[in-house]
Amino acid sequence: MNVLAGDRPLSDLELEEKLANKALDRGMVRQLLPLLHPVRGLITAVIAIELVQVLAIFARPLLIGLVIDRALHPFDADLVALACAGLAATWALRFALGGLSQYFAGSAATELLGAIRSRVFAHVQSLSVGYFDRTKAGRIISRADRDVDTLEPMLIQCPPQFLSAVLRLVLAAVLLWAIAPVLLYGLALVVPVLLLATIAFKRLSQRSWGRVAENRSRFTAHLVETVAGVRLIKQVGREAENLQRYRGLLRDFNTTLIAGSASSGWFAPFTGLLTTAGLALTLVIGGGDIALGTLTLGDLTQSLFYVFLFLAPLQEFGDLFERFASGSACAQRIFLLLDTEPEIRELPAALELPRLKGEIHFRNIGFGYHPARPVIRDLDLRVAPGEVLAIVGPTGHGKSTLVQLLTRFYDVDTGAVLLDGHDIRHVSEASLRKQVGVVLQDNVLFGGTALENLRLAKPGASDAELIEAAHELGADEILRTLPHGYQTEVGPLGTNLSQGQRQLVCLVRAYLADPVILVLDEATSAVDISTERRIQAALRRLCHGRTALIIAHRLATIRDADRIAVIHDGAIVELGNHAQLIKERGIYADLYQIHDEDGDRLRTPGRAMRYEAPDTPSPCSKSPAS
Numbered sequence: 290m291n292v293l294a295g296d297r298p299l300s301d302l303e304l305e306e307k308l309a310n311k312a313l314d315r316g317m318v319r320q321l322l323p324l325l326h327p328v329r330g331l332i333t334a335v336i337a338i339e340l341v342q343v344l345a346i347f348a349r350p351l352l353i354g355l356v357i358d359r360a361l362h363p364f365d366a367d368l369v370a371l372a373c374a375g376l377a378a379t380w381a382l383r384f385a386l387g388g389l390s391q392y393f394a395g396s397a398a399t400e401l402l403g404a405i406r407s408r409v410f411a412h413v414q415s416l417s418v419g420y421f422d423r424t425k426a427g428r429i430i431s432r433a434d435r436d437v438d439t440l441e442p443m444l445i446q447c448p449p450q451f452l453s454a455v456l457r458l459v460l461a462a463v464l465l466w467a468i469a470p471v472l473l474y475g476l477a478l479v480v481p482v483l484l485l486a487t488i489a490f491k492r493l494s495q496r497s498w499g500r501v502a503e504n505r506s507r508f509t510a511h512l513v514e515t516v517a518g519v520r521l522i523k524q525v526g527r528e529a530e531n532l533q534r535y536r537g538l539l540r541d542f543n544t545t546l547i548a549g550s551a552s553s554g555w556f557a558p559f560t561g562l563l564t565t566a567g568l569a570l571t572l573v574i575g576g577g578d579i580a581l582g583t584l585t586l587g588d589l590t591q592s593l594f595y596v597f598l599f600l601a602p603l604q605e606f607g608d609l610f611e612r613f614a615s616g617s618a619c620a621q622r623i624f625l626l627l628d629t630e631p632e633i634r635e636l637p638a639a640l641e642l643p644r645l646k647g648e649i650h651f652r653n654i655g656f657g658y659h660p661a662r663p664v665i666r667d668l669d670l671r672v673a674p675g676e677v678l679a680i681v682g683p684t685g686h687g688k689s690t691l692v693q694l695l696t697r698f699y700d701v702d703t704g705a706v707l708l709d710g711h712d713i714r715h716v717s718e719a720s721l722r723k724q725v726g727v728v729l730q731d732n733v734l735f736g737g738t739a740l741e742n743l744r745l746a747k748p749g750a751s752d753a754e755l756i757e758a759a760h761e762l763g764a765d766e767i768l769r770t771l772p773h774g775y776q777t778e779v780g781p782l783g784t785n786l787s788q789g790q791r792q793l794v795c796l797v798r799a800y801l802a803d804p805v806i807l808v809l810d811e812a813t814s815a816v817d818i819s820t821e822r823r824i825q826a827a828l829r830r831l832c833h834g835r836t837a838l839i840i841a842h843r844l845a846t847i848r849d850a851d852r853i854a855v856i857h858d859g860a861i862v863e864l865g866n867h868a869q870l871i872k873e874r875g876i877y878a879d880l881y882q883i884h885d886e887d888g889d890r891l892r893t894p895g896r897a898m899r900y901e902a903p904d905t906p907s908p909c910s911k912s913p914a915s
């Protein structure tokens with residue numbers, strides 16, 4: 290699937306709009322069929338049951354015709370009783386097989402939907418960070434959840450029903466023809482009109498269901514965003530506007546839904562009209578034949594049933610196509626997701642990194658999230674093993690982007706990122722992530738206890754080992770004071786813990802992972818002095834013996850780092866230790882001076898750098914924590 294527009298990837302929205310207008314293609318059928326493979330036994334059973342049911346349906350007019358022609362004049366009680374028993378048997382079969390068919394179809398649906406859900410989940414997880422940066426979470430959720438549900442009728446219920454309808458159509462035609470071909474010729478007037486109407490209906494409804502699915506994913510995306518950002522919304526008092534926007538999206542959804550239903554509403558009455566016309570034609574032609582003596586009353590009665598059995602499937606096709614259309618629109622969206630290739634791919638023969646010494650070399654790198662807007666420009670920077678490098682610079686000038694490139698969440702456009710001389714594009718992601726530890730500002734924790742969160746970094750570790758690590762890092766005292774100590778539930782994304790507590794858990798987690806290289810985006814938010822000191826001590830202990838790249842916001846970190854790199858507009862403009870850079874009287878010296886004038890804060894445009902209490906030891910001074 291071509292997902293490029295010119296030199297840039299199509300946005301998710303553009304892709305979906307493109308797809309909403311696209312009919313089900315052969316490529317998609319090829320993708321759908323393998324999904325059915327594991328449940329083929331159950332589907333075959335459902336189809337077999339439908340076939341038996343069709344035969345039972347056709348036995349009824351046959352029995353009724355038999356009674357009319359052979360058992361009424363003269364009255365044959367035995368034949369009537371036999372026909373009644375036969376009719377009762379067909380209905381008994383209908384009830385028994387109906388339940389069985391539901392059971393098999395339900396089992397197939399459960400298995401199939403489970404398999405598709407797992408596949409979508411595994412795929413989503415394998416996608417590159419860039420995809421999540423570009424795509425709203427709600428859209429992904431809508432595809433992985435609701436769209437998968439909509440697939441079920443199309444894949445499980447529709448095929449046997451379709452087969453049953455086709456079979457009834459064909460059998461009825463054959464039997465009508467056998468009774469009197471002229472009756473079938475009469476119906477031939479109706480069929481082309483019905484077929485044309487069905488094709489038009491299918492085209493219309495597929496397009497409208499694509500739009501309905503797309504609009505549904507928009508309001509789901511908004512709901513997810515609201516849940517994630519509820520604090521901000523409350524804080525800035527945007528509830529009313531936010532609700533207004535949700536209502537707007539809901540209105541769009543309802544409009545497309547109503548338009549979809551309205552555009553397909555003509556089909557049922559239209560086919561009803563054609564059925565009535567077919568029955569009337571049969572009565573007129575059949576009545577004439579009875580008068581001529583070429584047709585019996587039993588034959589005409591049977592024929593009326595067959596006309597109905599011939600035309601009813603044509604009406605069912607409407608409903609089937611509608612379900613098929615909404616299912617295929619959702620299938621398009623699911624395959625769009627499954628077809629999305631991870632932008633970052635591991636080479637088949639990727640190198641397992643040996644234990645590194647810790648040298649980082651950004652070798653003449655260039656990068657932009659969008660090719661037309663470079664963020665990093667020909668940047669060359671070496672960090673020696675064991676060195677602590679602080680990166681400072683104005684907001685939006687590329688500091689965090691360097692972290693994204695070092696951890697290979699994005700690949701450089703030009704140049705290379707080397708670790709001990711190994712290009713990170715040639716090494717396995719697992720071995721890279723094992724040796725490059727990252728502690729970001731958002732300090733994400735997962736639902737579960739504090740201890741379970743620590744164990745994520747070292748799955749085999751005992752409770753005692755985990756607590757010992759917290760102790761070594763100086764976090765134990767604070768984590769012990771949590772309501773249930775280490776067994777405290779941290780809540781969704783760690784929201785039951787304070788900012789400082791979350792940060793400490795993250796630092797202990799990084800310590801347990803024991804990476805050779807540590808990347809740290811220092812938190813900017815304020816915590817109390819005592820927690821602050823503990824965090825600083827933990828940082829100091831964590832940096833010890835490792836190469837550390839720190840996006841530094843605290844003055845102490847910056848001042849006592851081995852070197853400071855000042856980044857401006859995606860390039861390193863100053864590099865040296867605190868004393869050297871002050872002497873140079875460049876950007877860094879200006880920042881430092883602003884700090885002096887600003888009391889306890891060091892500011893870069895748009896962002897505050899906190900200055901810690903004077904007696905707090907520097908986190909990255911070379912001495913380990915005492």
Ligand SMILES: Nc1ncnc2c1ncn2[C@@H]1O[C@H](COP(=O)(O)OP(=O)(O)OP(=O)(O)O)[C@@H](O)[C@H]1O
Pocket residue numbers: 422658659664682683684685686687688689690691896
């Ligand atoms: N995922 C993304 N997609 C597109 N552009 C991005 C993305 N992330 C960052 N950018 C842009 O890249 C530029 C550099 O961003 P970056 O986050 O590296 O800046 P920074 O120096 O770390 O800023 P801050 O100090 O505010 O964190 C900015 O113009 C930003 O808008």
